[in-house]
Amino acid sequence: MGKKGVAVWIFSFLTFIALIHFIEAISVLIFNNQIRLLQLYPYLGEKLQNMTPEAYFLISATSVFILWGITCAIAFENPVEAFLNKVLSDAKKQSAVENQLLEQKSEILDAMSETVETNNTLISEVKDLVYNIRTEVKEVQPLKENVEKIKSELTRLKREIKKFKENLEYPEKCPVCGKPILPEFKVCPYCGANLKLLPEKIIALKNYK
Incomplete structure (x- = not known):
């Protein structure tokens, strides 16, 4: 019982x-x-x-x-009614739990959506920054070429200045090798040519050799 x-x-x-x-x-x-x-x-x-x-x-x-x-x-x-009421009560509790879980999942999805939007914003900002850097690099490239040209011009000027200094220090040159020499030199210290001879004779002697 x-x-x-x-x-x-x-x-x-x-x-x-x-x-x-x-x-x-x-x-x-x-x-x-x-x-x-x-x-x-x-x-x-x-x-x-x-x-x-x-x-x-x-x-x-x-x-x-x-x-x-x-x-x-x-x-x-009625035991059947009591059982059904219990089932309905359990179903309501389960539904409440599921609704709570759905709310939590929806909150997580909202947070993920906000994170994705933030990441998209950051990516767009990075793209803009990269584009600006590329533009600046393109603008800097002609400046680099100009700097190279200026360097080459400076090198050429240095050579000319060096030649000018040599011409000032050594106004005469060897007619055979073209090296700068002093006026009191009788023999070229570079090629050994006799500087007292005429250029025509030196050329003839050179051809003879």
Whole structure:
């Protein structure tokens, strides 16, 4: 016997006792009989004997209706309905949990979307920066070419200045090798040509050799 059966049996028994008292209360009111059932209760029989028939009737009637209502509520409780209610309650709880999870996932997706948008903004900024750097590099390239030209011009000027200095220091040159020499040189220190000879003779001597 389950808990439900035990509860129905107990409340049915109490309802039956209350009904007996209710019947006795009716007989007391109608036939002016004495209250006898209350004498069965130990320690309370003497006090309950002083109860008026009207109070006895009201208390017994109220007890019958209350106990009978409790018995019916327990006895006629539909287990299928209780099971369905439990299933619906569990489904509601599960739905609430799923809704909470969906809200959390939606928050995560929103955060991911914001992160992606931020990354896209950063990527676009990086692209703009790279484009600007390329533009500046293209602008710097002609300057680099100009610097190279200036360097080559400076090198050429240095050579000319060096030649000019050599011409100032050594105004004469060897007619054979073209190296700068001093006026007091009689023989070229570079090629060994005799500087006292005429250029025509030197050329003839060179051809002869």
